[in-house]
Amino acid sequence: MAERQQVLSPSRRGFLTGGLMGAAALAGTGLARASEGEEVITEIQDWNRYPGDGVDARPYGQPSQFEAHVVRKNVPWLTSDSISSINFTPLHELDGIITPNGLCFERHHAGIAEIEPGSHRLMINGLVDRQLVFTMADLKRFPRENRIFFLECAANSGMEWRGAQLNGCQFTHGMIHCVAYTGVRLKYLLEEAGVKTAGKWLLAEGADASAMTRSIPMEKALDDCMVAFAMNGEALRPEQGYPIRLVVPGWEGNMWIKWLRRLEVGDEPWEQREETSKYTDLLANGKARRHTWVMDVKSVITNPSPQAPITHGKGAMVLSGLAWSGNGAISRVDVSIDGGRNWHAARIDGPSLPMALHRFYYEFDWDGSELFLQSRAIDDRGFIQPTKEQLRSVRGPNSIYHNNGIQTWHVDGEGVVENVEIS
Numbered sequence: 001m002a003e004r005q006q007v008l009s010p011s012r013r014g015f016l017t018g019g020l021m022g023a024a025a026l027a028g029t030g031l032a033r034a035s036e037g038e039e040v041i042t043e044i045q046d047w048n049r050y051p052g053d054g055v056d057a058r059p060y061g062q063p064s065q066f067e068a069h070v071v072r073k074n075v076p077w078l079t080s081d082s083i084s085s086i087n088f089t090p091l092h093e094l095d096g097i098i099t100p101n102g103l104c105f106e107r108h109h110a111g112i113a114e115i116e117p118g119s120h121r122l123m124i125n126g127l128v129d130r131q132l133v134f135t136m137a138d139l140k141r142f143p144r145e146n147r148i149f150f151l152e153c154a155a156n157s158g159m160e161w162r163g164a165q166l167n168g169c170q171f172t173h174g175m176i177h178c179v180a181y182t183g184v185r186l187k188y189l190l191e192e193a194g195v196k197t198a199g200k201w202l203l204a205e206g207a208d209a210s211a212m213t214r215s216i217p218m219e220k221a222l223d224d225c226m227v228a229f230a231m232n233g234e235a236l237r238p239e240q241g242y243p244i245r246l247v248v249p250g251w252e253g254n255m256w257i258k259w260l261r262r263l264e265v266g267d268e269p270w271e272q273r274e275e276t277s278k279y280t281d282l283l284a285n286g287k288a289r290r291h292t293w294v295m296d297v298k299s300v301i302t303n304p305s306p307q308a309p310i311t312h313g314k315g316a317m318v319l320s321g322l323a324w325s326g327n328g329a330i331s332r333v334d335v336s337i338d339g340g341r342n343w344h345a346a347r348i349d350g351p352s353l354p355m356a357l358h359r360f361y362y363e364f365d366w367d368g369s370e371l372f373l374q375s376r377a378i379d380d381r382g383f384i385q386p387t388k389e390q391l392r393s394v395r396g397p398n399s400i401y402h403n404n405g406i407q408t409w410h411v412d413g414e415g416v417v418e419n420v421e422i423s
């Protein structure tokens with residue numbers, strides 16, 4: 001062993017030593033089983049005996065047939081049709097921080113627009129020096145950027161405002177996805193058109209049948225917004241706005257206009273339906289807060305959760321979840337297994353990027369007793385995820401949007417998990 005290590009670079013040697021120490025530390029956890037009786041390994045299986053499909057059988061790869069249950073799901077009673085509706089990302093089936101393209105939740109107000117990119121244009125008009133129209137080819141001649149961001153609908157967890165309702169993190173927290181976008185800074189396009197001094201607001205409009213429109217302050221538009229044409233390395237999916245969508249980092253999903261067709265520069269907000277009657281926060285006194293754009297610090301335990309119960313019995317256990325903040329990166333996640341009495345620092349693993357999902361883990365020995373699982377995220381601006389009780393005391397009982405309260409899962413002795421609230 002010592003001889004072989006001579007030929008390895010110091011860093012590689014360090015890796016090997018670390019690996020061996022790791023193996024030694026893991027020995028005796030009882031996590032593996034004796035080979036007797038495990039016929040699936042001692043007897044040859046069909047897939048080990050016969051050749052499989054050739055290279056061209058699957059020109060666009062799909063997940064294993066044994067993962068067919070990993071799909072977006074909707075809640076039929078939430079909306080009266082599927083055209084103006086929503087479905088949810090299966091968070092309990094995913095790991096890491098990136099959402100696969102086919103599993104990103106969908107929110108449409110008039111169904112999916114199927115746009116032929118050659119017939120798509122992006123227009124900039126209003127208070128600009130030059131009214132412009134861009135083709136897709138034009139857009140791809142501007143300098144590009146790659147950025148990973150979460151998109152969360154402001155209505156995510158809205159059904160949970162008054163109390164525990166839906167049994168699964170897919171439904172309570174699944175109006176979120178996080179992908180790597182490729183696109184052009186909105187700033188470059190606006191500079192091309194020349195924003196007039198009075199131009200303080202931007203109206204973004206979609207090319208779908210709902211012609212969705214939102215007002216965006218010019219500071220944000222010039223700061224970090226993008227016009228994206230790719231997600232996770234390939235063209236946007238039609239569900240996510242093919243051929244282009246607006247990316248508004250850290251801000252509520254409704255502003256991320258899909259199938260983007262027009263940007264109008266103006267001197268004040270347009271007060272569209274989506275920023276007055278919708279996506280405002282009704283307070284106890286009957287007044288509503290508007291322009292609450294930032295998605296505040298939030299987290300959820302994805303495993304275990306109601307759709308992902310503990311099936312292995314007591315002993316070594318990996319708890320996992322997601323944390324995010326529209327204000328920046330996540331600096332800490334705490335986990336409680338006793339309903340918030342004691343908190344333990346979770347381990348954040350993977351990239352820690354501003355306005356992106358963060359993956360956390362907490363490993364512990366489950367003694368088989370009932371648990372009240374909670375997670376609490378803290379962002380690098382110092383904001384701490386509040387309890388639902390704290391949120392209700394500030395905003396009253398009738399709010400829907402921007403529920404970033406702490407979620408509680410109850411685990412019984414059998415490992416069955418339920419959505420609950422502790423009072």
Ligand SMILES: Nc1nc2c(c(=O)[nH]1)N[C@H]1C(S)=C(S)[C@@H](COP(=O)(O)O)O[C@H]1N2
Nearest residue numbers: 105106107108109153206212253254257258
């Ligand atoms: N053109 C258009 N853009 C849109 C919408 C829409 O219906 N039409 N829905 C908005 C809402 S409410 C949300 S939460 C996000 C959802 O994005 P997704 O479908 O990629 O998850 O898109 C936003 N952009």
Ligand SMILES: [Mo]
Nearest residue numbers: 153154253254
């Ligand atoms: Mo939304």
